[in-house]
Amino acid sequence: MSTAVAEAPATPVGQPPRSASSQRWLVTAAVMAGTMSTVLASTIVNVALPDIMGAFGMGQDQAQWMATGFLASMTATMLTAAWFVARVGLRATFVTAMLLFVLSSCIAGFATSEAELIAMRVVQGAAAGVTQPLAMIAMFSVFPLHQRGMAMGIFGLGVVLAPAIGPTIGGILIDQYNWRVVFFFVMPFSIAAIFLGSAFLPGRAANAISKPFDFLGFGLLCAALVLVLTGLANGQREGWSSAYILGLLGSGMLLGAGFIVWQTQARHPLLELSLLRYRVFASACIVAFIYGAGLFGSTYLVPLFGQGIQRLTPEGVGLILMPSGLVLALIFPVSGRLSDRLPAPLLVCTGLFLFGISSLLMKAIDARTAFWSLAAWIAIGRIGLGVMLPALNAGGVRSLPPAVLGQGAGMLNFVRQLGGAFGTNLLSVLLGERIAFHANALAATQNGDLTITYSWLASFEALLAQGGVPDGLPQQYGALYHLGRVIYLQAYTQAFQDCFIVVSALFFAAMLPALLMYAKRVKQ
Structure with a gap:
């Protein structure tokens, strides 16, 4: 196998x-x-x-x-x-x-x-x-x-x-x-x-x-995934420089390196890493990893944003995602036909560009973003994914010898799913880190001597007084608590914006290996 x-x-x-x-x-x-x-x-x-x-x-x-x-x-x-x-x-x-x-x-x-x-x-x-x-x-x-x-x-x-x-x-x-x-x-x-x-x-x-079956290779792969993903997930809570996190990440990377070395020596490896010597296929694997990271990572972020920032119900989040899913279903048959007629790098780069633009538009999202604007921006990205996937799958294995087409297709699928796991994990880590960063930065600008902050607190205390809250400390604590909530929600929003900027940059950068996917058709 x-x-x-x-x-x-x-x-x-x-x-x-x-x-x-x-x-x-x-x-x-x-x-x-x-x-x-x-x-x-x-x-x-x-x-x-x-x-x-x-x-x-x-x-x-x-x-x-x-x-x-x-x-x-x-x-x-x-x-x-x-x-x-x-x-x-x-x-x-x-x-x-x-x-x-x-x-x-x-x-x-x-x-x-x-x-x-x-x-x-x-x-x-x-x-x-x-x-x-x-x-x-x-x-x-x-x-x-x-x-x-x-x-x-x-x-x-x-x-x-x-x-x-x-x-x-x-x-x-x-x-x-x-x-x-x-x-x-x-x-x-x-x-x-x-x-x-x-x-x-x-x-x-x-x-x-x-x-x-390559039990040793499978064990090395599973252990490496668990250790690295656990280290990344717990890094913010435990401290990135702690012995626990460094031990997890270091051990996971060593086991991952061991898996790669073993796959080059095993008689029946799980992955035919020798296929990476084909330039077109290696380039397709890089793009597939980023594709998986963007697809699964954005699918993870959007529901959190919709319910956390825009206060949508689960039904509302589902309705936002529905147009993009229907568009993707419609674009697949068309893109499949195009992949038989147009060069793979052209379609893959087009898809990467559309998803990058979609993520760049998501940089502007906040609590006031209109429902249809958000749905449209997500749909643009899904059109890009739909245009890209058939060309990526077909173009990635096009230069491989017929005898190894099955191995190549399987490896592309594996790399795409691996990108999804790491993309979701890393975007979650980035979200947490940027929330903390923006919250600290915003809190540092707020003090009683700042005129706008003082006026805001006084106005909110007046609102609490109208609502029957006793004078003095109850009103002050209530105003400060609400100010903290406003700061956190603003930090939360800016953190989401940062995540989408990173996704956009990754997809634009992936256009470089996509251009290397050009190859003459091999008669299969």
Whole structure:
């Protein structure tokens, strides 16, 4: 085994032949339902995050594990999918992973502590990581070559629509009930996937060859991810120069370096790092990492901003995200056709530029930003992602020899998910650091000798007096408390603006490696 994407298995004994049209679409329905449930789980929880933070008294550094833990575990277990398929078969792998996903979702929905909830999110991500690569393997095993494009298009449309409408429906359910309902919202899709998968997915191929699994490499990767992400998440609270944080980050980097060295020596590596010698593919990996960081990082930030600064309900946040999701679903078929006709660097750079502009526009957001302005700016970024992804996937592997196309596609997917995990983590860290920075800077400018501050405090004390608050210390404390809230909200707003500036700069910088993706087509 070399990556999360393997060659499609041969038609197993006892299964209908590929010409059975009904089975093809039932297989598509099974993997679409499973993938939709995992995609929903990765996005819909972000809408409920402020409510979850309030329910458990979680800080920003703890809450980000709800997203980061899911993405990190999904990234790691993606690399196990092909080995499981060769070992026990596609059907058993898919159904078992979906059962684990359902079980962890149920436990998360009834969680009584933040540790239990985060642990179940990690398990959810692990199950999602196994199921995601199975969709392509399953569809390639039942569709002939000339129908695979159409099948993947229909499958992709369903998967893209899920995060478009999911946050909106999730927001409505949260407003009507509570945050726990988001973990049960995915159940109908998951249960349908289990029943359809049990009935129609192919079993283990008679000629399947199970290669040894790289347990050492997998262990090194998981340990490195846990140590580095934990160090980054706890750095602000524990102190970046503390022995604890330096130990976590140093150990994680050493294990990460060990993973890279081992992958170059192992007989059956998880990742074919030798593919990075191809300039076009290496450039595509850099862009894919930034793509994942921008996509998942912004999806994490927007709900926090909407509910924290604009005081929107979860339903309101979902409605803001809905237009961008629908636009993305519409742009995918068009961009897929364009990727067959136009040079990959042109489309990738166009997408990067649009997302960079979108993030730059988000620099101006505050509590007064109009609903449709915010929705439009987010939609511009999603158009960029939609234009970029097909060209990035196709153009990234275009220069690779046909024998390693599967490994290349799997590695691109892995790098994109890895970017999502680190992007969410780092943007959360940056948000916390910039909140503290701006709060201290703003507080330092406020004192009783400053005329505007004195006038503001006096005006607010007068308002409190009109409301029946006793004179003296109660009014003074009330005015000072409100001033502190105003300072914090302003610092919170400026911190979000800083995060979007960083995202914008990253996407503009990624245009340089994108330009290096130019290559002549290799006849596949």
